[in-house]
Amino acid sequence: MFFEVKDAFIHIDLKTVQTRNIGDITRSIFVGENQNSYKGVMNVNTRQGVIQRDYIPALPTFYNKGKDSEKICLSYFITIVYEDENLNILDINLICMPNGQLENHYGSRVLQAGKNPGKTRFRFTEIPTFELLEVPKSRVKVIYFDKNMDDDLKNRLSFYEGIFDAQGDS
Template sequence: MEHKEIEFWEHEYLKQIYYLLNIDKQKMLDGFNTKEDIRKDWQDFLGKETSDFATGSERIFYWLFNQFGVPNSSPIGSDMFFETYNAYVHIDIKTVTKKNIGDITKNIFVGDNQNSYIGHVKTRTYDDKYKGNLPTFYHKENGEVKICLTYFICILYNEENLDIQTIIITCMPNGELSEFYEPDTLNAGKNRGKVRYNYSKCKYFRLLDDQPLRTKVLIWSPESDDVKKRLSEIESIYLEQEESNL
């Protein structure tokens, strides 16, 4: 598969994921709000065994994606892992609180089992080679070969009242595309060996003629000017997305 074709399918599935969630946005929000019906039975325990609604939000996305493809049981992969007619699609859900807003402003943490990227992580003190644990292509026992695609749904919310501030969907480049995205893709994590996907520097599908956005904003609802200021990178993507939809 040629590099441009890889990007074509990355973009196609990004559009599918966005469309699926956008068309069912109210259904999704209603699903998030089901917790309010029984709040008195769980609110006293918030912060003890669970500090956010990550588990609850995952249940809602599993529900919304129930017909996206055939779930795969591989132990190496993202929260949601589907096989479609021509691809294996990883979709990981990440939740970030307003207190930790820096974890979404320009880049996001990604696990080795959630991406196929091959590149470098550079800091002032080291330059490490990096390779995600996912293959760039999956090879089935029957000889079929299917592309590996990686997406992240990132939710920023207020940890005090659990109100959603914004939701973005971003596509991390397949490892076969590394030569076109180095050195912009990876940032060092908090510890050596951990990485972050720098979505703000990988803003576009670079090989496609019209260079569409690699990140889509599903919900844009910052509760204050301070939060909006911290989310300036996401706002710029949101404004460009809205302009392209005119």
């Protein structure tokens, strides 16, 4: 989904993860080139050692609309974790990926090489807050967390549980 507000263009992507693929959401999430503006370098583990690979997104950091008008490009991901056997929802989150203009601050902490060349993952657990705010706020909002889920799953999703608990009953 993509829409315009007064001072930004907002991209929102919905990602669903089944519990049998829970590793796809515990520390990072796959992001496509058309879902973000964060140009950067990824460290890739190979048989020959670690090499660096450039990642170039398709979205601009700012959209130009008219002569003197610029609007920032914002990228958000709604993630839903569910049990594939009974479709019970275990966790729903809203995650904000940094705009590419912030590459000088966040550097290579944002990106992780994907399984295929040119693909990337957003390592939200490496930068869980908006660090440049006077009072850093969480980059991840946990909308729902099922406290009654299986202990193994709860352990795998402990990053989200910690945020959920810190948010209170919101």
